[in-house]
Amino acid sequence: MTARRPTRQRAALTEMLAQIPExxxxxxxxxxxAAAGSSVGLATVYRNLQALADDGEVDVLRTDTGEALYRAxxxxxxxxxxxxxxxxxxxxxxxxPGLNTWSQRVSDEHGFREVTHTLxxxxxxxxxxVG
Amino acid sequence: MTARRPTRQRAALTEMLAQIPExxxxxxxxxxxAAAGSSVGLATVYRNLQALADDGEVDVLRTDTGEALYRAxxxxxxxxxxxxxxxxxxxxxxxxPGLNTWSQRVSDEHGFREVTHTLxxxxxxxxxxVG
DNA sequence: TTATGTGCAAAGGGTTTGCACTCCG
DNA sequence: CGGAGTGCAAACCCTTTGCACATAA
Numbered sequence: 229m230t231a232r233r234p235t236r237q238r239a240a241l242t243e244m245l246a247q248i249p250e251x252x253x254x255x256x257x258x259x260x261x262a263a264a265g266s267s268v269g270l271a272t273v274y275r276n277l278q279a280l281a282d283d284g285e286v287d288v289l290r291t292d293t294g295e296a297l298y299r300a301x302x303x304x305x306x307x308x309x310x311x312x313x314x315x316x317x318x319x320x321x322x323x324x325p326g327l328n329t330w331s332q333r334v335s336d337e338h339g340f341r342e343v344t345h346t347l348x349x350x351x352x353x354x355x356x357x358v359g
Numbered sequence: 360m361t362a363r364r365p366t367r368q369r370a371a372l373t374e375m376l377a378q379i380p381e382x383x384x385x386x387x388x389x390x391x392x393a394a395a396g397s398s399v400g401l402a403t404v405y406r407n408l409q410a411l412a413d414d415g416e417v418d419v420l421r422t423d424t425g426e427a428l429y430r431a432x433x434x435x436x437x438x439x440x441x442x443x444x445x446x447x448x449x450x451x452x453x454x455x456p457g458l459n460t461w462s463q464r465v466s467d468e469h470g471f472r473e474v475t476h477t478l479x480x481x482x483x484x485x486x487x488x489v490g
Numbered sequence: 491t492t493a494t495g496t497g498c499a500a501a502g503g504g505t506t507t508g509c510a511c512t513c514c515g
Numbered sequence: 516c517g518g519a520g521t522g523c524a525a526a527c528c529c530t531t532t533g534c535a536c537a538t539a540a
């Protein structure tokens with residue numbers, strides 16, 4: 229475990245992150261910080277987000293375009309998300325019953341160990357008009 | 360549905376793809392094609408892979424670094440993967456029962472439409488010694 | 491002929507890195 | 516003071532796009 233040193237930037241970043249309910253991109257976070265008057269270099273945002281992710285203090289999510297989204301962890305328990313692909317609004321949901329059992333079983337069947345899984349749902353939320 | 364026209368490049372690409380058991384990146388595919396003497400422009404590789412993905416003829420997968428990996432579909436039905444995080448070896452598996460129903464339900468409950476989902480399992484396959 | 495496909499090179503977007511500077515300890 | 520942290524800009528990487536040329540129908 230690396231000893232992190234407290235800085236204004238890190239504080240601003242984690243504070244901001246704590247106030248944002250949805251997943252946001254690094255760029256987005258950078259913009260919000262600037263708007264809030266506590267400007268932080270973009271590189272620093274990336275570096276800190278990465279550090280926080282390494283320490284398990286933020287959730288990381290990849291959109292289907294490969295962009296990374298971050299959010300301060302809400303619940304400690306394992307959960308999944310329904311993500312709006314237009315605005316990024318995210319709802320936390322429980323996985324389908326038997327998901328863990330299933331992933332364990334299919335892994336066992338093929339000799340895989342140290343198993344994890346990712347399950348995300350993408351859609352368009354109600355605030356957007358039907359195209 | 361767009362009518363695709365048969366070309367040497369497309370043929371070379373799908374043929375190559377059919378011979379590769381694992382997921383490969385577009386760049387990798389481009390290199391292999393060149394090595395095999397049937398060079399295809401990188402942009403063309405990307406365009407064709409995208410077209411094939413749209414038509415559901417190849418599986419697309421995002422690594423945790425955001426890179427897209429492609430592989431010729433083995434089975435026509437919707438399926439998921441168990442991916443070795445050491446060597447990339449992949450096994451195709453059926454999703455847990457009720458997955459579609461579940462994703463539809465949780466999306467409906469929160470007003471999301473045009474729903475898709477991603478579910479991948481990551482582990483370490485049997486060919487690697489226990490760490 | 492003509493719309494679709496291709497190649498090249500340039501542009502794009504997200505992310506990382508080199509380097510000098512700052513600031514905590 | 517010494518080293519972790521920061522800012523800036525350039526570099527990177529994967530991917531997309533503009534445009535002129537080639538090609539299947």
